[in-house]
Structure formats: C-alpha cells, structure tokens
Amino acid sequence: MVVYDNYMRILFVTSEVAGLYKLGGLGDVSRSLPVALRRLRVDVRVVMPYYKKIQLSSVRCVGRIAVDFDGKRELVFVFVSVIPETSVPVYLLRHPKLDEYHEGEIVEKFAFFSSSVARVIEYAPDTFGGRPDIVHCHDWHTALVPLLLGERNKLRREKETLESIRTKTIITIHNLLYQGTAPITLAKKLHLPKSIFHILQTKKGQTIKLFREGIEHADIISTVSPTYAKEMLTGDYGQHINDALSRRKADVLGILNGINGEIWDPVHDKFLSVRYGKNDVVSGKAANKEYLQKTLVLPITKIPLIGFVGRLEVRQKGIDILIAALEHLLPDGVQVIILGTGPKKVKQTLAAFETKYPEHFKFVPTFDERLARRIYAGADMLVVPSKFEPCGLTQMIAMRYGTIPVVRKTGGLADSVVDGKTGFVFEDYNETALLAKLKEAVTLWTSEPKKWSHMALRCMRQDFSWTVSAKKYKKVYQRLLINT
Ligand code: ADP
Secondary structure (H helix, E strand, O other), rough: OOOOOOEEEEEHHHHHHHOOOOOOHHHHHHHHHHHHHOOOOOEEEEEEEOOOOOOOOOOEEEEEEEEOOOEEEEEEEEEEOOOOOOOOOEEEEEEEOOOOOOOOOOOHHHHHHHHHHHHHHHHHHHOOOOOOOEEEEEEOOOHOHHHHOOOOEEEEHOOOOOEEEEOOEEEEEEOOOOEEEOOOOHHOOOOHHEEEEEEEOEEOOEEEHHHHHHHHHHEEEEEEOOOHHHHHHHOOOOOOHHHHHOOOOOEEEEEOOOOOOOOOOOOOOOOOOOOOOOHHHHHHHHHHHHHHHHHHOOOOOOOOEEEEEEOOOOOOOOOOHHHHHHHHHHHOOOOOEEOOOOOOOHHHHHHHHHOOOOEEEEEEEOOOHHHHHHHHHOOOEEEEEEOOOOOOOOOHHHHHHOOOOEOOOOOHHHOOOOOOOOEEEEEOOOOOHHHHHHHHHHHHHHHOHHHHHHHHHOOOOOOOHHHHHHHHHHHHHHHHOOOO
C-alpha cells in the first residue's frame, strides 16, 4: 500500500478525464498526471461533473450540498468512484445543469460547477476525503474556483485557527484560446458583488472572462510547455488577458505535458492489427499501414502515408495551411488521412478533396479512438501544422508509435520535436513552409529508408513519460505549501 505525504493533499478540478469523458488533451492530462503524482506519494483526487454519458460500474453517493445559484437553492449530489484502470479517486457532481457538456449555456454551467466545488471544499470537505491543501484547476472551465475560495478565505481569515489555513490554488492553462466569456450578470447568478470581477466593456455590454479571474486569483499559474509560457507572456492573447498575465509574470511557469506510456504503447495496443516494439518497428508499421489502407479503402501501395489526428479548429490547428498544402501535395504520390471533428465548412472542403483524390485522400469526420490509434501506428508521418500549440500530445504519441512528426515550431511542438533528429520542424506559418517540410520528409522516406527507420527508432526511444513532469509539479506544490 502506498503511504501518501500527509501534508500534501491535492484536488484536481477539471471538465474532462480520459476513460470517463474526453474531448481532447485536457482529458489525457487529467487522467495521467494524477496517476504519476500518486506514484510520487502525492494524494491527488479529481473532481468533475457527472455527465449523463459517463458510464461507471462501481460508484456511490457520498453526500450532497446546497448551492445558491441564480436566486435558487440547488441540490448537488456528490458521487465517488475511481478513474477506470487506476486507483485515483474521482468525485462526480450530479445536477441537471451538469448532465450534458455541450447543452445549454456552457460558461454558466461551469461557473455553477466551480461554485459547487468551492462550496464542498468550504462546507463539507470530508465529502472530498478531507480539505485539500492545494486546489489545482484546469482551464477556464474551473478558473472561478480560486476566486470563489479566495473571497470566502478572506472571511475565514478573521476566525483563522490552525485547522483552517488557507487552501492554495494553481491554475493550469491548457489553451488560452477559450477564455470562458460571460455577461457580468453571471456575478449576480453567483450571488457575488460585481465589484470583485474584472469587467471588460465590449460592444455586447459588460463582460467577464473566467480565465482572467483565475489568472488574477490563483497563487500559481502554470501552462503545459515552457515555450508556450514564453509565447503567452509576449504574444497577443487579447487585451483583457495580456495585462493580467504580464502583471503576474513572476508566478507563471511552463511544465511540458507527458503521455501515459501504458495507454499509448504499440506493444500492447489492443486496437492494432499487429502489435510491435522497437525491435520490429519496420515490419510492425508496414502491417498496420496495410491494414489502415485496407479498412479505409485506399489502394494498398508503398507510398508515404501522412496522418492528422485532432480537432479541426481553424484558429489553432493550422487547418488553413494544411488545406492549401494538400492541393499541391495530393497529386504528388502520397496518401493522406485526416481524422477530426470541426466546423461544417472545413468538413465540406475536406470531403471535396476525397471526391477529387479518392486514391490519395481519406477524411473521417468523427471522434474515433480506435482509428486514431490505427493512424498513429499505420502512418509514416503525422502532421501537426498548428498556428500555436500549448503542448500538443499527438506528436508525442506518434513518436511513441515510431511515426515521424512534421510540426510547426511553436509551443510544446517546439519543446518536443528536434528538426532532423526526431522529426521535421518548420517555422513560418504558411503553406509554402509546410509544403517544403512535408516534401523534405517525403524525400527522406523515399530515398533513404535506412535513415528513416533510424529516425523512427530515435523517436521511439524518447522519454515522454509523465514521471519527469510529475516531479516538477510536486516541487511546485512543495514550494507553495512552504510559502503558506
Ligand atoms: P487538443 O487538446 O488541443 O485537442 P492535443 O494534441 O493536446 O490537442 O490532444 C489531443 C488528444 O485527443 C489526443 O489524445 C488525440 O489522440 C485525441 N484526439 C483528437 N481528435 C481525435 C479524434 N477525432 N478521434 C480520436 N482521438 C482524437
């Protein structure tokens, strides 16, 4: 049995956890980082909404809490279980407002969730297995928690005893693109005075951004790669966020995400047609490539196969330059498979490519974990042409499967791929630069298969495990608690 450091109880507050409900990289992090931290004797527990779609075989109700919201007293039920295939306790908050992720007013939904979490910490901490020493919030969805705890802490300080020391807070920025913008009327719904919010005057009237409140109130602000931390402080992320970030510069740090080596492992991946490791990567990948071509009804030929797995978010993922580059690349004897969900217009453009190049292009507009894994295993290269990328997991997963990444030099892509050694890296954000790098990769694949497989092996040998990053988070927690 693991004995946890009893001075350090951490509560992760998040909107998604892989294995329960996952939309993207945040889900992976919320599942894998707690596992890695618990191995370092840190008692991490996780809390998230109990969406209707979450299926659990063993779950029990451990309490309920009254939450005042929008003039009504709402009753929120707290359930507990463990994240599947781990020993990490997960608390799930059940209320009709939290049934669906995508339905209703999303910012209001997560403000309500954050309010419920703060309420439990404040009034019924035993429901969460005891008062956490540190509350670790993730993204805008949970960014109100530091403010909510902070305001109540101010009240509590007056009657502070040894038992009621202030709970410390961290907010991790996984993506600043989404900031949780809401009209100031949300303050009233939360039964809080307007004056404690940082109000922005917009054409639509007075608004607030939940992320801004998190950045203002959390003790530490972390993000998911050192390069994104720098970019965030120098780049333009909107007037209402830039000034807050630069004022809190001293409290900002970047820790590169890892990937879970047990979940992402071609040796044990049950979805692959043939499982493989470092010793049989060439034959293993060839078999998976053939299987992928066959299942997606592409000709089974020995030409380079390029994959893309991700959200088709035009503002972030480099979809515009990828589409422009495809026009030149597809007639050139390569196959490209794109797996991703996104806006209708992008989907229409990609579907048209499929009609025009049926032997060279496949577009699968769904979220499909099994196909994603088959692409990681069967593609020769994975393209990640993002305009910005806080960390990015797909390039790391690809490397673990011996698939060589072609990425833009930004954020976590810049921190995890070395041009010419573990992949191909281009700098300028335009289709010319992307196309030139893709062609460089295709040329190496075609003319120097030995060098290619050496590079694939080098990729597989990289250590992207969570252990390194988890140690860094533990140090941050220790530093925070020492400064209490
Ligand atoms: P982001 O968090 O910005 O969406 P990341 O690269 O950090 O991007 O993480 C993406 C995660 O979501 C990876 O685990 C990837 O495999 C998965 N993913 C993204 N889109 C899909 C999809 N359409 N089908 C299956 N998995 C997907």
